[in-house]
Amino acid sequence: MLQSKSFVRKTKQGKVVKVVREHYLRDDIYCGASSCKVCDSSGARLTSSASTILIVDTNVVLNQIDLLENQAIDEVVILSVVLEEVKNKNLAVYNRLRALCSNSMRKFFVFSNEYHRETYVKAMVGESPNDRNDRAIRVAAQWYQNHLGNATRVLLITNDRENKRKATEEGISAETVESYVKSLGQPGLLDLLVQPPSQDLGMEEVEDLRPSKRKIIYTEHKPMSEITAGLHRGIYHQGKLRVNRYNPFEAYVGSESIGDEIIIYGRPNMNRAFDGDIVAVELLPQDQWHEEKSLSIVDEEDDEEENVHLVPNSADDAPRVTNQMQGSVGDANAVLSRPSGRVVGVIKRNWHSYCGSLEPMPMPAGSGGVAHALFVSKDRRIPKIRIQTRQLGNLLDKRIVVAVDSWDCLSRYPSGHYVRTIGEIGDRDTESEVVLIENDIDNRPFASQILACLPPLPWSVSSEDLANPIRQDLRHVRVFSVDPPGCKDIDDALHCTALPDGNFEVGVRIEMTPEAEIISTRYTKSVIKSCAALSYVEAQARMDDSRLMDPLTADLRNMNALAKVMRQRRIDRGALTLASAEVKFQIDTETHDPLDIGMYQIREANQMVEEFMLAANVSVAAKILEHFPLCSLLRRHPSPTREMLEPLLRTAAAVGLNLDVSTSKALANSLDRAVGDDPYFNKLIRILATRCMTQAVYFCSGDLTPPEFCHYGLATPLYTHFTSPIRRYADVVVHRLLAASLGIYKLPGIFQDRPQLTSISDNLNYRHRNAQMASRSSVELHTLIYFRKRPTDTQARIVKIRSNGFIVFVPKFGIEGPVYLTGRGDKGSGEWLVDEQQQKVKKIDGSISYGVLQTVRIHMEVVEPQPNRPKLQLTLI
Amino acid sequence: MEFVSPEGLRLDGRRPMEMRQIRAEIGAVSRADGSAVFEMGNTKVIAAVYGPREVQNRSQQINDQALVRCEYSMANFSTGDRMRKPKGDRRSTEISLVIRQTMEACILTHLMPRSQIDIFVQVLQADGGTRSACINAATLALADAGIPMCDLVTSCSAGYLNSTALLDLNYVEDSAGGPDVTVGILPKSEKVTLLQMDAKLPMDTFENVMQLAIEGCKAVATYIREVLLENTKQLEYRRGV
Numbered sequence A: 001m002l003q004s005k006s007f008v009r010k011t012k013q014g015k016v017v018k019v020v021r022e023h024y025l026r027d028d029i030y031c032g033a034s035s036c037k038v039c040d041s042s043g044a045r046l047t048s049s050a051s052t053i054l055i056v057d058t059n060v061v062l063n064q065i066d067l068l069e070n071q072a073i074d075e076v077v078i079l080s081v082v083l084e085e086v087k088n089k090n091l092a093v094y095n096r097l098r099a100l101c102s103n104s105m106r107k108f109f110v111f112s113n114e115y116h117r118e119t120y121v122k123a124m125v126g127e128s129p130n131d132r133n134d135r136a137i138r139v140a141a142q143w144y145q146n147h148l149g150n151a152t153r154v155l156l157i158t159n160d161r162e163n164k165r166k167a168t169e170e171g172i173s174a175e176t177v178e179s180y181v182k183s184l185g186q187p188g189l190l191d192l193l194v195q196p197p198s199q200d201l202g203m204e205e206v207e208d209l210r211p212s213k214r215k216i217i218y219t220e221h222k223p224m225s226e227i228t229a230g231l232h233r234g235i236y237h238q239g240k241l242r243v244n245r246y247n248p249f250e251a252y253v254g255s256e257s258i259g260d261e262i263i264i265y266g267r268p269n270m271n272r273a274f275d276g277d278i279v280a281v282e283l284l285p286q287d288q289w290h291e292e293k294s295l296s297i298v299d300e301e302d303d304e305e306e307n308v309h310l311v312p313n314s315a316d317d318a319p320r321v322t323n324q325m326q327g328s329v330g331d332a333n334a335v336l337s338r339p340s341g342r343v344v345g346v347i348k349r350n351w352h353s354y355c356g357s358l359e360p361m362p363m364p365a366g367s368g369g370v371a372h373a374l375f376v377s378k379d380r381r382i383p384k385i386r387i388q389t390r391q392l393g394n395l396l397d398k399r400i401v402v403a404v405d406s407w408d409c410l411s412r413y414p415s416g417h418y419v420r421t422i423g424e425i426g427d428r429d430t431e432s433e434v435v436l437i438e439n440d441i442d443n444r445p446f447a448s449q450i451l452a453c454l455p456p457l458p459w460s461v462s463s464e465d466l467a468n469p470i471r472q473d474l475r476h477v478r479v480f481s482v483d484p485p486g487c488k489d490i491d492d493a494l495h496c497t498a499l500p501d502g503n504f505e506v507g508v509r510i511e512m513t514p515e516a517e518i519i520s521t522r523y524t525k526s527v528i529k530s531c532a533a534l535s536y537v538e539a540q541a542r543m544d545d546s547r548l549m550d551p552l553t554a555d556l557r558n559m560n561a562l563a564k565v566m567r568q569r570r571i572d573r574g575a576l577t578l579a580s581a582e583v584k585f586q587i588d589t590e591t592h593d594p595l596d597i598g599m600y601q602i603r604e605a606n607q608m609v610e611e612f613m614l615a616a617n618v619s620v621a622a623k624i625l626e627h628f629p630l631c632s633l634l635r636r637h638p639s640p641t642r643e644m645l646e647p648l649l650r651t652a653a654a655v656g657l658n659l660d661v662s663t664s665k666a667l668a669n670s671l672d673r674a675v676g677d678d679p680y681f682n683k684l685i686r687i688l689a690t691r692c693m694t695q696a697v698y699f700c701s702g703d704l705t706p707p708e709f710c711h712y713g714l715a716t717p718l719y720t721h722f723t724s725p726i727r728r729y730a731d732v733v734v735h736r737l738l739a740a741s742l743g744i745y746k747l748p749g750i751f752q753d754r755p756q757l758t759s760i761s762d763n764l765n766y767r768h769r770n771a772q773m774a775s776r777s778s779v780e781l782h783t784l785i786y787f788r789k790r791p792t793d794t795q796a797r798i799v800k801i802r803s804n805g806f807i808v809f810v811p812k813f814g815i816e817g818p819v820y821l822t823g824r825g826d827k828g829s830g831e832w833l834v835d836e837q838q839q840k841v842k843k844i845d846g847s848i849s850y851g852v853l854q855t856v857r858i859h860m861e862v863v864e865p866q867p868n869r870p871k872l873q874l875t876l877i
Numbered sequence B: 001m002e003f004v005s006p007e008g009l010r011l012d013g014r015r016p017m018e019m020r021q022i023r024a025e026i027g028a029v030s031r032a033d034g035s036a037v038f039e040m041g042n043t044k045v046i047a048a049v050y051g052p053r054e055v056q057n058r059s060q061q062i063n064d065q066a067l068v069r070c071e072y073s074m075a076n077f078s079t080g081d082r083m084r085k086p087k088g089d090r091r092s093t094e095i096s097l098v099i100r101q102t103m104e105a106c107i108l109t110h111l112m113p114r115s116q117i118d119i120f121v122q123v124l125q126a127d128g129g130t131r132s133a134c135i136n137a138a139t140l141a142l143a144d145a146g147i148p149m150c151d152l153v154t155s156c157s158a159g160y161l162n163s164t165a166l167l168d169l170n171y172v173e174d175s176a177g178g179p180d181v182t183v184g185i186l187p188k189s190e191k192v193t194l195l196q197m198d199a200k201l202p203m204d205t206f207e208n209v210m211q212l213a214i215e216g217c218k219a220v221a222t223y224i225r226e227v228l229l230e231n232t233k234q235l236e237y238r239r240g241v
């Protein structure tokens, strides 16, 4: 049966055109009940025993998706009209709904009512699209009831009063979400319900009755039409809001229209915008820029105490505006030249669900009723969220997930609802899951479709592979691998063969002279046979043992000699030897608790492998760029600006050290010369230098100009990641590019699409960053677990002076954190004085002073200032 | 965009392997020697055939076979925007050529030396698949004009969107920018006389898509035969046979 849909549409040029679309109605769309005698039940999802089948309307899906995701809700029919409306209104919810429908564990069935001959409804004259869709939902519900007969109750769930009334009139059973959930008799489920905006609801008044709370806290958001007009006229600026990870009262909006970042100071100016929201911003008058800055510091009523954390490995891990102290004139100006503004409206919300815990609170009298609690996200960028719960006693010591529903201008905090419990606070598994969720890491097993791409196990080199002329058989070559101890994915295979002419043929097929000059490079697919899988330690031991004279050890020694030459040359070019405080845990095999922490020891063997991997990466980068100048995936490391190096320079100056930061070469030399009276001094300075640099990033070569390709840290004009395709996707992409440049495979289509390649590199950077954040969080978690049973006294170095104390770095454990000289709260007022120039904090009477880089002894202990909130505390001995 | 829902339905309610409704009518232009209207969904084209007749421009005359000419145009009202459609632009010239070559392949031109056959096709309403509709209409019009042909030529297109091969793309699907394979076949011998695609597809996918289009061509051929048979019956009836 054919229906023709016609509607009028406005084109981009503003012309009005009539669009006519065909719409085919079918009689082969089935009901999805496995018991149905009439329908084909091969795709059925609803069980035959179900006494009630639910049909939900669009708003129920949009608002109560967390409820739908709960196992308690099942036997649901999703109509295509609902799907379509959800898709148009909220893509994120749509994707979650689709995931539910395709999940074989759940009983959600999609009924294409819009294409069914008996359930399609045509809009009547004068009927609004909403009314038409509501009618379509009722018609489908009616059809289901008639189709399935009286043995099954078809229940329409709608919170729309009018729709519910009409449904009842037409003889369809209908209920609101609340009454349905109540009828299930599981009070916990009620927590999942999204509450309607607070004005309508009596329960909310528990908190809001207090007159002080009823006042308007935030300015009303401007209506969309006004925002569009304002953006058009250039008085508003659109951009994505980014909240400072280390100071939630400060945010940035990258605006294309003014070509700069607009700083938003304080929650009132952020005006209920969340991190990641697309917002419209109005610039403040220039004379207010300075005053507003203080907002970000003054408004700290719920400031969290700074925690002990891992030492940052780059500027990206550290606070962006490091200067918390007032009075540093030069610095303040640099910050103040940035425009500041306030949010006037949110164009697109980035709300999702967040991990965290409830703020400790006393159990309300008469427990069992509804309690109001404040949820504190692990992610400091997210404000506290108000939720209602009927299971407060249960949740206080748990990590939970909460979703945001609304934020009106009368309430200080947004409202949300409980989604699920992860586990107990402080429990290793729970906290590890939190780390994964927080960093958007998907640890579900690979889908069967993905695994189907792999050859079956056990795998071995097939005879076809060997016969393939493209693949070179190198099994006769003495190849060995050197990887970290306990490494499962052996991927650093090397070989080093002396050629008859006295040259060496090395590892990743790079030919070299004895002076490590690269003569020629060759790339080929190959088959290798590894004669030894060595760990760094084993390789090092072999090289050091002068009694060993076997060919493998000789190869290692030759290679090491080459690597040393290459390394020296790289350093001469200006490559920085940066230091990071990587720590290593020894984990109990039974309890998985950390037994010991220590700094990761770097051996010559590591450096040897690293050197050859670097060389391979550099030459592959050159090779792919030569063939595909516009679509190569490379990795660059931007030079740090002087502003970024400022903290390093200030610290160095305070200890009388003069660093030349004009080029990476100059900096490298200065760092080499920075030798103090103690052996650790140089390493400390290098660690401080490392944290001033930004991280290297992937990019698409077509997006930047060649001078921007350069890798500052390695001092090479080109770099990429090639050597670890089994653990990094970037390397897989680069492998494909290399294969295409050698004519082994054709270049996949996506490389011809630059925007897509750009989005791949953006995603790589996002995932890389998240992986690093997760790894850091995990180390911090294990550090906390370690010190829980082991209060320790140790040496620490002061790295930053604060008005009420200082930040120390603990070399042995690779962490840093605050040590307070005065009680928290009275920030340096009174006893202690800060000398900004000298980077010293002195007692007023001059009896004691602490300077930057000074060694102090501290005591480390895990304390619980609030129940279930353990943290590591550092105190001066 | 989602062109095929997980339930396996396309935007207009068809399944991937389904064609739009087709409809044909013979003899829409009485002055022409043969004519036909052919519809595939909302795409509607008219074809009129004149000939075989004397060659108008003597210099073009071919001594051992007929001269086939084709003119393709789009009515100004054929798309929603009622724009004036330029004649003789690159696209129409190209389509004219494609139709001419495809039809020439089945007309027994050697039976009509020194004569001329004119095929005029005009798109009355465009909704994707105009090329195929034009060829199908031209086949019917040629048959109506009684021009000797070795076989019918029928055409259908198929595309590839959301990793699914789709038969007979409509305008919305066509504008998605995915590959669109137009195939013309001689249904009796299953020989391919037209194959067009201006995109890139991996070889195995391409074969699937092309096979689907060929199935479409066969379905069109079955329908066209029915229409011709019905038409012949009508003629017989009118002549009182």
Ligand SMILES: [Zn+2]
Pocket: A030, A031, A032, A033, A036, A037, A038, A039, A147
């Ligand atoms: Zn049924």
